[in-house]
Amino acid sequence: MLSDNFGRFHTYLRISLTDACNMRCNYCMPLNSYKGNQGIDLMSSDEIYSLANTFVLLGVTKIRLTGGEPLLRNDFADILRKLKSLPVTLAISTNGLLLDKYFDVIRECKVKQVNVSLDTLDPDTFKEITRSGRLAKIISNINTLLSFDLQVKINLVLLKNVNEHDVIDLIAWTKDKALDIRFIEFMPFKRNGWDKSKVLDYKTVLTNIHQHFDIVKLKDEPHSTSRNYQVKGYKGSFGFITTVSEPFCDTCNRLRLTADGKMRNCLFAKSETDLLNPLRQGQDIVPLILQNIKAKAKALGGMTELNNQGDRSMIQIGG
Ligand code: SAM
Ligand code: SF4
16 A cells, blocks of 8 residues: 555655764764754654554554664663564664663564664774764674674765775675675755765775775665675675665655654655644544655655755654
8 A cells, every 4th residue: 555656665664763862973963053852742652653553554564763863762672562563574773872771672572683873993083973982882782783683784874085994994894794884875964064075976985895805796685775795705795875876766665754753755855744643633644644655756855966955854854
């Protein structure tokens, strides 16, 4: 039922649990000081479950919890335990700082995939990007995660003249670690300081990688948003999310729910549908969901080129 006007069937829901964060990555956090959860009415754990359940009944098979920083929610374990009862693959996106607090519940709820943001291995660059400084703890948490029975992905946002050298260092990590690394092109969102000149495009990075490693192209999964590669003989792999230089919208199967219960059919959608208040008023939200999907644009939320004029920052949408 979750198909749009272009025949794309949506099975993947990303739920933002909060727009607050304990880091302040300069490519994500709006330029002026930003305090999350100010003036927004967060979905409760029961409401998250109820909305998720409706999406599952309509065909969603994978749910990712994101934010802001999802692990900042005091009821994170409660939310995860509720969602565990649904027939879905559970995934989490996190900056990794609080992961050690939730290792037990992540295993108990059989989370299949944890994506951790890690934009550099250099402590000074880490401080510059995230405006906080607990790199060692994040690396330690990633190493612990790798001993669990789940897929670990690392997300690195490519920033020109900032973390180019980290690409090579992180690929070297994949020699012995079963990690998937995603190099993400810097995307424009409300007040995130984006400028085309700061975008490090994947072709430039790939050319550099070729000079250091003997790599092979991997087969990309049907709904994959990344172009995937592996160094010959290495345990892990890496890929590029090329939203800016070569968008990949044709096979998009993703839907999003913001922390205040607004449904968005694209990261770059120009409008959103409130599901939380209708849910609270006892209305049937299924027609609202279907209407929202039918309004999905073919690509980039209807833009022909990415620009900087979104109505929400990444932290308010949920990455
Ligand atoms: N706090 C968690 C984290 O950092 O993984 C989850 C939320 S974060 C918004 C989700 C992902 O969005 C992260 O991997 C982050 O690097 C990515 N992201 C944020 N702003 C971005 C931007 N302007 N361009 C590309 N990726 C971005
Ligand atoms: Fe926080 Fe994640 Fe955004 Fe960094 S990328 S500011 S960790 S929400």
